[in-house]
Amino acid sequence: MSENLPEAHDASHGTALVSHDDPFADPGLPAHEPRRTDIDERAAKRAERQVSLMFVVSMLATIGFIASYASIDADKIVYIFPLGHVSALNFALGMTLGVALFCIGAGAVHWARTLMSDHELPAERHPIEADDDVRNDVIEQFKTGAAESGFGRRKMIRNTLIGSMALVPLSGVVLLRDLGPLPEKKLLHTGWDKATQSSPIKLVNMNTDEPMKPEDIVQGSLTFAKPEGLEESAEDFQQQIAKDALMIVRIAPGDIKDAESRDKGFEGILAYSKICTHVGCPISLYEQQTHHALCPCHQSTFDLADGARVIFGPAGHPLPQLKITTDEQGFLIATGDFDEPVGPSYWERPR
Amino acid sequence: MSSASGTKNSASKPASTRGNPANKAEAAADWVDGRVGIYSLAKANLRKIFPDHWSFMLGEICLYSFIIIILTGVYLTLFFTPSMAETVYHGSYLPLNGIRMSEAYASTLDISFEVRGGLLIRQIHHWAALVFVAAMLVHMMRVFFTGAFRKPREINWVFGFLLLVLGMFDGFFGYSLPDDLLSGTGIRFMEGAILAVPLVGTYIQMFLFGGEFPGTDIIPRFFTIHVLLIPGIMLGLLVAHLILVFYHKHTQWAGPGKTEKNVVGMPLMPVYMAKAGGFFFLVFGIIAAISAIATINPIWAVGPYRPDQVSTDAQPDWYMGFSEGLIRIMPGWEISVWGGHTLNLGVMVPLAVFPLVLVAIAVWPFIESWVTGDKREHHILDRPRNAPVRTAFGAAWISLYLILLVGGGNDLFATHLHLSINTITYAVRVGFFVVPVLTFIVTKRWCLGLQRRDKDKVLHGRESGVIKRLPHGEFVEVHTPLSQKDLHSLTAHEQPQPLELPAETDENGVARKAGVITKTRVKLSEGFYGEGNQIAKPTTEEYHEITSGHGHH
Numbered sequence: 042m043s044e045n046l047p048e049a050h051d052a053s054h055g056t057a058l059v060s061h062d063d064p065f066a067d068p069g070l071p072a073h074e075p076r077r078t079d080i081d082e083r084a085a086k087r088a089e090r091q092v093s094l095m096f097v098v099s100m101l102a103t104i105g106f107i108a109s110y111a112s113i114d115a116d117k118i119v120y121i122f123p124l125g126h127v128s129a130l131n132f133a134l135g136m137t138l139g140v141a142l143f144c145i146g147a148g149a150v151h152w153a154r155t156l157m158s159d160h161e162l163p164a165e166r167h168p169i170e171a172d173d174d175v176r177n178d179v180i181e182q183f184k185t186g187a188a189e190s191g192f193g194r195r196k197m198i199r200n201t202l203i204g205s206m207a208l209v210p211l212s213g214v215v216l217l218r219d220l221g222p223l224p225e226k227k228l229l230h231t232g233w234d235k236a237t238q239s240s241p242i243k244l245v246n247m248n249t250d251e252p253m254k255p256e257d258i259v260q261g262s263l264t265f266a267k268p269e270g271l272e273e274s275a276e277d278f279q280q281q282i283a284k285d286a287l288m289i290v291r292i293a294p295g296d297i298k299d300a301e302s303r304d305k306g307f308e309g310i311l312a313y314s315k316i317c318t319h320v321g322c323p324i325s326l327y328e329q330q331t332h333h334a335l336c337p338c339h340q341s342t343f344d345l346a347d348g349a350r351v352i353f354g355p356a357g358h359p360l361p362q363l364k365i366t367t368d369e370q371g372f373l374i375a376t377g378d379f380d381e382p383v384g385p386s387y388w389e390r391p392r
Numbered sequence: 393m394s395s396a397s398g399t400k401n402s403a404s405k406p407a408s409t410r411g412n413p414a415n416k417a418e419a420a421a422d423w424v425d426g427r428v429g430i431y432s433l434a435k436a437n438l439r440k441i442f443p444d445h446w447s448f449m450l451g452e453i454c455l456y457s458f459i460i461i462i463l464t465g466v467y468l469t470l471f472f473t474p475s476m477a478e479t480v481y482h483g484s485y486l487p488l489n490g491i492r493m494s495e496a497y498a499s500t501l502d503i504s505f506e507v508r509g510g511l512l513i514r515q516i517h518h519w520a521a522l523v524f525v526a527a528m529l530v531h532m533m534r535v536f537f538t539g540a541f542r543k544p545r546e547i548n549w550v551f552g553f554l555l556l557v558l559g560m561f562d563g564f565f566g567y568s569l570p571d572d573l574l575s576g577t578g579i580r581f582m583e584g585a586i587l588a589v590p591l592v593g594t595y596i597q598m599f600l601f602g603g604e605f606p607g608t609d610i611i612p613r614f615f616t617i618h619v620l621l622i623p624g625i626m627l628g629l630l631v632a633h634l635i636l637v638f639y640h641k642h643t644q645w646a647g648p649g650k651t652e653k654n655v656v657g658m659p660l661m662p663v664y665m666a667k668a669g670g671f672f673f674l675v676f677g678i679i680a681a682i683s684a685i686a687t688i689n690p691i692w693a694v695g696p697y698r699p700d701q702v703s704t705d706a707q708p709d710w711y712m713g714f715s716e717g718l719i720r721i722m723p724g725w726e727i728s729v730w731g732g733h734t735l736n737l738g739v740m741v742p743l744a745v746f747p748l749v750l751v752a753i754a755v756w757p758f759i760e761s762w763v764t765g766d767k768r769e770h771h772i773l774d775r776p777r778n779a780p781v782r783t784a785f786g787a788a789w790i791s792l793y794l795i796l797l798v799g800g801g802n803d804l805f806a807t808h809l810h811l812s813i814n815t816i817t818y819a820v821r822v823g824f825f826v827v828p829v830l831t832f833i834v835t836k837r838w839c840l841g842l843q844r845r846d847k848d849k850v851l852h853g854r855e856s857g858v859i860k861r862l863p864h865g866e867f868v869e870v871h872t873p874l875s876q877k878d879l880h881s882l883t884a885h886e887q888p889q890p891l892e893l894p895a896e897t898d899e900n901g902v903a904r905k906a907g908v909i910t911k912t913r914v915k916l917s918e919g920f921y922g923e924g925n926q927i928a929k930p931t932t933e934e935y936h937e938i939t940s941g942h943g944h945h
Contacts, residue, residue: 045767045768045769046652046653046768046769046771062932063932064879064932064935064936064939065850065879065880065883065884065930065932065935066876066880067648067649067650067651067880067884068648068649068876068877068880069648069649070648070649070656071648071649071877110508110509115484115505115506115507115508116484116505124685127687128511130508130509130511131509131511131512131515131684132684132685133684134508134509134512134684135512135515135516135680135681135683135684135685136680136681136684136685138512138677138680138684139677139678139679139680139681139682139683139684140677140681141677142673142674142676142677142680143673143674143676143677143678143680143681144673144677145670145673145677146670146671146672146673146674146675146676146677147670147673147674148670149666149667149669149670149673150666150667150670150671150674152666152670153662153663153666153667153670154667157662157663157666158658158662158663159658159663160658161656161657161658162441162656162657162658162659163441163649163654163655163656164440164441164641164654164655164656165653165654166641166652166653166654166655166771168769169544169639169640169769217599218599220599220600220602221598221599221600221601221602221603221609222598222602222603223595223598224594224595224597224598227598227603227604228587228594228604247700265700267700273492274478274492276478279606279607279697279698279699280603280604280605280606280607282698282699282700283604283605283606283699283700284604286699286700315700316699316700319584319724319738319739320580320581320583320584320585320719320739321580321581321583321584321605321699322577322580322581322702322706323699323700323701323702325701325702337702337703337706337803338577338581338702338706339716339719339720340720340802340803340813340817341724351724353814353817354720354724354817355719355720355721355722355723355724355738355739356724356738357724357725357726357736357737357738357739358724358726384584384587385583385584385587385588385736385739386587386588386726386734386736387587387588387593387594387597387734387736388589388590388591388592388593388594388733388734388735389594389733389734390734391732391734392726392728392732392734
């Protein structure tokens, strides 16, 4: 029954005596060595006082916690070296709570280590596996039960049961359908798709909320823009801005390497999607000398002078570019949507 | 059952006082026993023996930080509003006054600035979560490197693994709830990853977010997952984990009096109760003090989430850092398949490698037992050096985890060490393949060196530092022989032999060929225990030969 448990060592058992034949034999449990507190009553008393002291400190700290809660204002800021300026209430509550809890723990552990018995005791292990009698008995009982159910004999019942059990979880999956709408063409279009030749949409500066003129845009600068009419208070603002956000750069037309990209812009002003094509972080870092834009999330780097081609990092395709021009008043406008979906790529995304 | 109770009881048993209890406590215990049978339960467990070793407290830290997370989490749910409804903030944190934000973010600000002690509880919750995952990882490594996962504990290893994975994901969901700029960026990353799933990615995305990103459903849904679904599963797994620990009894290190058939240590009552119970308060106290001192996740500093804004330094919590590393170092491969469909390998491949890195460690117990063919129970721990291949594999796994963590924080490494971010990324790409291999080789060599040193110590004793001059003029250093305790402890480990291919013909002389599986198994076994993968431990003969001679040194 116990052959399942290996011997601790080739020839030794827990109580084996040291023999000259086996220099590595187990000498058995060592004798208990008394601690100072076991033999010196004064040391024991001292340990007792130490444990109690810690419990008393805990009590005081809890009182301190309650006092801090009642007396310190939530917005009071204090300077504590080396932490700097911190919330007085948070610091006081945290430290008193910490001390109150820690001292209970330290007291209990100190008590256990100095005053409670430290005799090591052995306990027997038993194999996890049942012995053969039990095993055979259970298998026999199971067989009886299985035979009485007729599960193995009535194949039709068995197979249809398996079939129905396999299908029934589908109801749960189907019920999840109304969690959200179907994708349809939603990811294909942005808010700019309402713009047409006859009713264009103005580009609005994200910070000033003003329509933009070409002369407002300095060469080498990076400006963020949104479609006119998209207000922050709109119900679906978050959803819209996640797709519509633009990054406006002005590059000397001669420096623009990609002719198609230059044609989509206006006098060197180019409007790219601000949403990274990797997993959708907004791109915000621009290096005006090299015209490189970097996404701070995963460092995909795009060359805005070369059709926003990916030159480093994990993004798989260039940033989509919005075709822009100006209207009669000289404001920058868009007359249509991006040529391709913005943001991360997905299975249905045309390439 | 446990023979722990047989310490110094006198021979005569005290008469039962059941009909006439000695005091109120006994009477109460009798009452409960009549309903739920506590005496039978306590008989087996009250003086249950627990062995003592510092590393056994790592699992306790996991348990206690989990309890702390639940306690503080319940408090936070009382004040947190899991809603993405828009509101304009007018609160005591002036820099954000008049700013549009979700109620989730606004209520997190209120917890931090209006609710007295709310900030502290938020900080304790977050710190305890970090400690929880870290302790699980370290606890798991303890179990791994000592071979404590071997039969009969494989199932518990899997439970522990599931707890780690669930803990990581629950941390991610919790991190996402305040709807601040960083957490929104994390959710956006998740959305991009889901979109990369071929065929059904957009459908999963629409169903999960209730429409297009970000929509208004994601925070309430994450809230339910974070506070109910995952913690519920984790609680069940945790209870099962602890029941199994109790049932298997603890493992122990080899040493005098310790065998595979016993467990040596202190009884649950009173010593272990005081130590373990006290340790809960130590952990809680330290986490509370850390939370008072060190600010974590100051959501007010980054502002509410807007999909067109981002802060630099966008970092997940450290335990998710390796997934971030995978996504950052993967080249952006996108391919066209089947008429206009896009396969986003740049995101899909890291997504597939993520579970592989984790599962590699989860399946190890089964690989190891298959290779050794060992069907016995194991309760004595291996010293890591005595299982060089296992130790080397574990170290390689950790090195991969760390190298990916560097990849995940490549922007921090770039700014703090003044390095090019591109160079770091290229280095991590190479390191992903090279570093684990190097770590494996170095660790295995190191283990073998330590085994040699142990052998030396057993045969020659410990260097004493005393130089003796022999009659003929030679100087030797006196070596102190080891105590019986040390001799035993250093030689108690087993050294399995590699499997061998079965004979080419069976007992009847009929040729039989070993299958591919058998051959693989033999090869693996050779790699585990073959020549050059362990140092033969000292034999009795060797010991006698050396110690019986003159002037042993």
